[in-house]
Structures are given as C-alpha cells and as structure tokens.
Amino acid sequence: MSRPAFTKVLIANRGEIALRILRACKSMGLETVVVYSQADRDAAYVALADQALCIGPAPASRSYLDQTALLLAAKASGAGAIHPGFGFLTENAEFAARVEQAGLVFIGPTPDNIRDMGDKISAKRLMIEAGVPCVPGPDHALDADYDSSCATARLIGYPVIIKAAGGGGGKGMRIVAQEAELKGALSLTREEARRAFGASDIYMEKYLAHPRHVEIQVLADGKGQALWLGSRDCSPQRRHQKMLEEAPAIGIAPDVIAEIGARCVAACERLGYRGLGTFEFLMEDGAFFFIEMNTRLQVEHPVTEMVTGLDIVEQQIRVALGEPLTLVQSDITQSGHAFECRINAEDPETFAPSPGVITTWQMPGGPGVRIDSHACAGYRVPPHYDSMIAKLIVHGDTREIALRRLALALDEMVIDGIKTNLPLHRSFVRDPQFITGGVDIHFLESWLKQANGSRDQQHGA
C-alpha cells in the first residue's frame, strides 16, 4: 500500500525536539506547522514555523496529549503528516492508527509495530524468534500460581527481576534477591502493573548485577530494507533516566557489535518494521541481552549523527515519504567519537526541578561542538513539562579528544536564573573511571552518593 505524499508536516511536540524536527523539515523544503500550548506561546521556535496553532492550555493532557486537538490542527492547517517527536504520543499505537485513518502520514512505525514492541512480553518473544539474544527467563507472562513462579525463579537463579508487561523505561519493575521475598514482590508488582498500565501481566528475568546499557540504532523503510547505524552507550543513568550518552560504545570487538547489529536488522525485516528504532541491550561480561525496543526517534540520536554524518531525522522523514532506502549497510561508516550531555533545569544536588526565567544563556563553541536547544536568555522554562532544556553534543577524532572538548564546553557554558545540572556534568566528565570508559548502569548513582557524602563532610554535617 503506498502512503500519501506530503509537503507540510505538523510537529506534535514542543521544546528542543520540535525545533530539531523543524530544522530537518526546512532543510528538505517541507512546510512546517508547529502546535503549542498556552505555556509555550512565546517560545522562539514557534515563530520559526510557517504556521503555528495553539492547541490548548498548559497541561499536556489538554494540549500535547490531546489527540482530537492535534488531528483538528492537522486538518485545519492542511498538514499531510504528523511528526510525534519523542515522549507524549510517540509510542501510542491508537494515535498512530487515528492519524492514518484521517488520511495523514504518521512519521514513525506502523501501529502494529508500536503495539508489538509496547507489550514487553510479545517483544521478547518476537526477538527470540528473530535470533536476538534476550535476558534469561521465559517469554511468557507468569502464572497466577505461586509454585510455578517459584520454580521459574529457581530455574533462572536468584537474583531475578519481575517486570510489568506494559512497563518499560524503568517503570513497573522489582528486584528479588531471594526466595523469601518472592511472594510479596509478585503481588506488589502485579498490583502496580494493574494500576499503572491497566494490565496485571508480569514476567520474570535474570537480574544482571553490573551491566552496561548499550543500544543499536536502526532505520528501516517498511519495504523489507533495514540498516543499523552503530551503537551507543547510555550507561550513566539516575533512576533509569539517561544523563550522558556516547557513540560508539567502547571496548566491544567490531565483529561482536556487527553481529548484534545484523541480528537487529534481521528482526526489523522480519517484523516489517518501518522508520527509526532503537534496540536496547544490557551488556555484561561481553554478552548482550535485549531489554526493549523504542519505536521512535530518541533524545540521544545526535551522537549517532555526529559519528555517521547522517541527518537521522531527515532519513526518518524520507522513509515516511515512501522513499526506499538508498543507503546500503556498507555506506554506514563511523568516524571518531561523540558525547551528549542532557542539560536539565534541576538542582544538581537534590534534583529538585527548577523552572523559571533564564537570565544568562552563554553557549560554548569551537570545533566539534553542537547545541540542540530551544532556550535563550529571557526564556521562561515552564513548570508543566520535562526538565530537559538543552543537549550539549561534542565530537572528536578520538574519545580522548571528544572528552577534552566536552569538559571545555561544559566549563564555557553559563546558564543563570535557574538551577541546572551543569555542575554535576562538569565533575562527572572528570571522573577517572568515566574517563577510562565502560562504567555500568549503577555507576552514576554510587558516584552521586559518594559526591554527596564528601560534600556533607566538608560542610561539617
């Protein structure tokens, strides 16, 4: 089935990513429609669009998450496609289906793709079938019967982790260290899953103690062609939220990562996958374990852009326009190393949100430095949405050069009026273990504990 061509794109998102998508559309000669809530009315990127429409009041539930308002805005503006960005309605299969039913193009995967990967158990089953290595544990939901869950846990070996099928991104999971804790953990996770995701299906996996988070970026045209665009390491996380990412993931033999990449490509072809996607893995002792697939453009896509030289958002839009992939796998090369720091409006010690007016906004520059942000001096960071206000991205011929540029750029950067996590980034990128590379997903949290501990001592507490 051919998809309707379009010349005008409605950007159903806000902030930094709305501007990123707007830039990609303009570079391709596509017209843009930006929709905004009353809280984002004065944001500078709104004025850059060919057309701007207010879709509702500040709360996301009444603006960026209001499917009817978005479809009406598309209809009223004559847009032929909707780009969901990330977050909000990006991985909502019902919305993707409604967009297509309205005769518009959803710039993303098919509703079926989103549904298949949204249910973590069905995703795991599909990955096992496609030969993608998964975390040890059954590819089906746990029985309500305690004895059978107990037998499963013994078979896997403690510690195990219990997860909600409808969860993901760190939500709805519980680690069980020993059998005595199992019964309580099962009923708690089941109850949480029912309340948070509307379905009480849970499943069990081996809990890995010190893994790295390594992910593979894929691009597929939905016509049977797919590519993998290299790896990223997103291990520095706090409460399952990524803080700093790099590409490529270091310390992995080229043939090992190429084999994982090829398996992800095979899975995309098997699924009839369309658009951008990310296969997330835990990597421990050299082995890879699939955890979930994100069916969207990701926050950290720029590090892949820096090392491959591709405009990933443009590639995503080309697929949506129905163009077959013209690139082949051997065209994808990776040059140098890239880092991305997520700059958040939050207290660097307590992580309390810090919305408000930015009084000073001084951005770094120089070779290999890129800033993706919608903010500026005088901009009022609204309290209604996510705290990310900018992404600092750097590239260098080697990891060492990129790291030096990163530290320098962080030092140059000044944001006043609100609190940001800049001081945290500045000291983290100078940590000897981070500089060596390959830290695990728990490293940042233990590093923070230590940093806070030594600060308390200094203050005589």
Next chain:
Amino acid sequence: MDLDTIKALIDSMAGSSRPEAECREGAWTLKLTRALPPSATQSQAELSEAAQHGSVKVTSPLYGIVHLQPSPDAPPFVEIGQQVAIGAPLCVIEAMKVFNHVTAERAGTIEAIVIGNGEEVDVGQLLMSIA
C-alpha cells in the same frame, strides 16, 4: 470546517460575553470555551490586611502549578474556616512532574485561600493564610 471559519467563530465569541459556544457543521462539532479568571476566594489586598492581625502567610516554595485537591475527584486538602494541625497538607505544587507538598507550619484556622486550583504560582507567592 476550515481554519478561516474557526477563526471567524473565535473572533465572534471574543466579541461577545458568552462563556461557551458550540456549533455543528456536517460531521464536525466545534466547542469554544472561554478561559475563566481563577476563582480566588479572597483578594491579595484583603489578605495582607488580614495578615496584620497576626495570621501566618503560606507561600509557594517554588515556581509551579497549584493543586488544591489530592486528585481531581477528591475533596480539597483544606477549606476556609477549617482547623489544621502542624504538618497538615495544605496543597501540592507541581513542577516538571514532581509533586511538592506544602504543609502547615503552625496550627490554626484557614483564614483565606488566594489562589485557584491549577494556577501557576511563583516562588514566594502567597497561597493561603492561617489565623
């Protein structure tokens, strides 16, 4: 229904005093609602006068959105005239998906509530007073 029609309807409603309008055309229904000014129960001036009579002001610890109820269907945390103990929850200030509870720093009677539910408040902005 095209953009010009919608704009014309918005303009005509802006020129009237109607709080709400609805119109239908074919399969379309368009409902226009006027954003009402927040339903503050007492003016800031009245409150500052009250404050001089020994009452305690409750201010917002951060820039965020005020929630006067624990959830949309629940009754409000406190109402005017209600007795509160130290530490009693008064309201919640939401910022970037983090919910911060504002509690009573002293026992007393809720004298005034000067902000409306869902309103944006600045750091240090007056929320309530306890007599």
